[in-house]
Amino acid sequence: MVITVALLPTLAIIASLPFNIFGFGLLSGWLGTGLISASLLLMVREPIWADWFGGLQRMYQWHHGMGIMGYVLLLAHPLLLAGHYLTLNPDIAWQYLLPFNSHLPNFLGWAALIAFMLGLAATFALRLPYGLWRRIHVLLAAAMVLGLSHVWTADGFSFSLMAALLPAVIAVAWRLLRADHGIGARPYEVSAVHHPTEQITEVVVQPLSTPMPIAQGQFVSTAFFEGSNFQGCGEFHPYTVSHVTKNNSLVLTIKALGDCTRHIQSLEPGVAVRLQGPYGNFLLNRPSTPEVWIAAGIGITPFLALLRNHPVTQHTDMAYIHRESSNAPYENELQTYATNQNLLRFQSLAMANDPAPLFEWLTNITRLSERHVYLCGPPPLITLITHWLQEQGVPRLQIHFEQFDFR
Ligand SMILES: Cc1cc2nc3c(=O)[nH]c(=O)nc-3n(C[C@H](O)[C@H](O)[C@H](O)COP(=O)(O)OP(=O)(O)OC[C@H]3O[C@@H](n4cnc5c(N)ncnc54)[C@H](O)[C@@H]3O)c2cc1C
Known part of the structure; x- marks a missing residue:
């Protein structure tokens, strides 16, 4: 459905495009606009939508992927058009590539591309504080407004413009009202x-x-x-x-x-x-094979939810990572579950920045490469453990994680 929405502006004009570099330039512009507009629909936090994508985090990955693809196509748009004009008159081609010129549509188009670039750079600069990251991310909405104004001034009001404008407006309004202001919560x-x-x-x-x-x-x-x-x-x-x-x-x-x-x-x-x-579907629909659970710090919460509800039903080796023993509030509770359940083996691991104790513990697990591994904690640790597990022969499809961060 989202892909159809992304293609709609292009489908409406594809028959009228010339089959040359100019036509490809227009095509990349419309395809890029459609992709970015449809990608905004994936920032709404509707549980049903998230389920269709296999979880909110997966849905955000699609949102990012479509946004980047759209941006690349939008960058190609002026280059292809300039390529076309180069064959006619190099001066016109050069004018096309200059961001600051007096032709309003060009000016708006370049302003949109620059705003997109800054917004995307902030999106992937994960080290920014979350609040600042979110505010800069709003630049992308400004970029969208500039981009659609570029289309309007260059091409007039058309069905394609409406097909790109509508999803963007609906998505932004929906996100603001539902997810940020909590209408219906x-x-x-x-x-x-x-x-x-x-x-x-x-x-x-x-x-x-x-x-x-x-x-x-x-x-x-x-x-x-x-x-x-x-x-x-x-x-x-x-x-x-x-x-x-x-x-x-x-x-x-x-x-x-x-x-x-x-x-x-x-x-x-x-x-x-x-x-x-x-x-979320992190711990749902798990195969009934032996498992390894690794919880780092507050990443213990999904595993607590399982254990507080019912005993494990398959062989489970669990590690609870924390910085120091004095700051491991659930250690006793987890130890009690392990004492009372034959299928659960529990290890509390105090470690700071060196993951060696965890890797040593994992090395002692029998047939590690056949296990499904469930990880929850901070993103850098998850990345580190995932790489290590893959080096040990655990297939990527058997590694499941929940990151306590979405951007
Ligand atoms: C799927 C998921 C489950 C989580 N479960 C728990 C949990 O059970 N217990 C717990 O203590 N924490 C949990 N978190 C983390 C928790 O959401 C953040 O610690 C909290 O939002 C921090 O907000 P802050 O304003 O205090 O800190 P900030 O300084 O604003 O943020 C600290 C970090 O928290 C993350 N964060 C902040 N705001 C948000 C937001 N609105 N959405 C997503 N991430 C954000 C960012 O990574 C940021 O760098 C979970 C996060 C996710 C994504």
């Missing part, structure tokens, strides 16, 4: 707050309307609002549900990692909460 209320460690807050939220159906390991997009002495940051952030109680309350286990999550440490019962979701 389910109302919950904080019913209890615990502090297993200085940095971790366990929050129990109870439904005030129909409870959300959650499968083990799934996550919800959550915003904390007001209580009598607490004012939440009101933004939606993703947290894994670490337990669903019998009365449909949800437990969120939240580590203080930035402004919003630090503030959550002073949360109190009675605070209004809004939830969207559920999202």
Whole structure:
């Protein structure tokens, strides 16, 4: 469906394009515009859409992939048109390639390309603080407006322009209203707050309307609002549900990692909460073969959700990585599960930046290359472990992970 939306502006004009370099120039422009416009539909956080793509993170990968492909095609657009004019008059070709010239459509087109370039550079500069990254990402919306203005001034209002404009407007409005302002999000209320460690807050939220159906390991997009002495940051952030109680309350286990999550440490019962979701398929539909689970720090939450719900049903070797033993709040709980379940073997691993203890533990697992491995934690560690596992012969398709970061 998204691909059809991406192709629609091009399909509407393809029959009228000349079969030469000029035609290819126009084709790359329309295809690029259509791809970028349709890619915006993939930034909405609708659980059903995310399921179609195999999860929100996979859907965002498509969003990025289509955006980049679109940008490359848009870059090719002025080059191909200039190539066409080169055969007629090199001066006109040169004018075409100059970003700052007096011809309004060209000026708008180049301004769009530059805004896209800056926005994309920020998108992939993962080290930027999240809030700043998000604000710079908005540049891409400005780039889209400039790009569509370029089409309008160059070509007038056409069906193709409308086919590119509509998905973009719908997607941006949908994303702002639903995901960012939480229209339609389910109302919950904080019913209890615990502090297993200085940095971790366990929050129990109870439904005030129909409870959300959650499968083990799934996550919800959550915003904390007001209580009598607490004012939440009101933004939606993703947290894994670490337990669903019998009365449909949800437990969120939240580590203080930035402004919003630090503030959550002073949360109190009675605070209004809004939830969207559920999202994620990290631990769903697993084959019934022996498994390895690796949880780093707060990446323990999806595994807690499984273990708190029922005993493991297949041989499972689990490692819980943490920086120091004094800061491993779930060690005792996990050790108790392992003591009571024959199929579960548990190892607590205190390690800082050197992954050697983890690799040593993995080396001792029998038939590691036949196991399905489930990883959850910070992206750099996941990348490191994934590479190591592949070097040890574990096929990529047997390595599954949830990254606690989406961009
Ligand atoms: C699928 C998923 C499940 C998660 N589950 C848990 C969990 O169970 N417990 C837990 O403590 N944390 C979890 N997180 C991480 C949590 O969302 C971030 O720690 C939190 O959003 C940080 O917000 P902040 O404003 O305090 O910090 P910031 O300083 O704004 O951000 C710290 C880091 O958190 C990430 N982040 C910030 N805001 C968002 C956002 N809106 N969406 C996605 N990532 C963001 C970014 O990587 C950023 O670099 C999960 C994240 C994802 C993607």
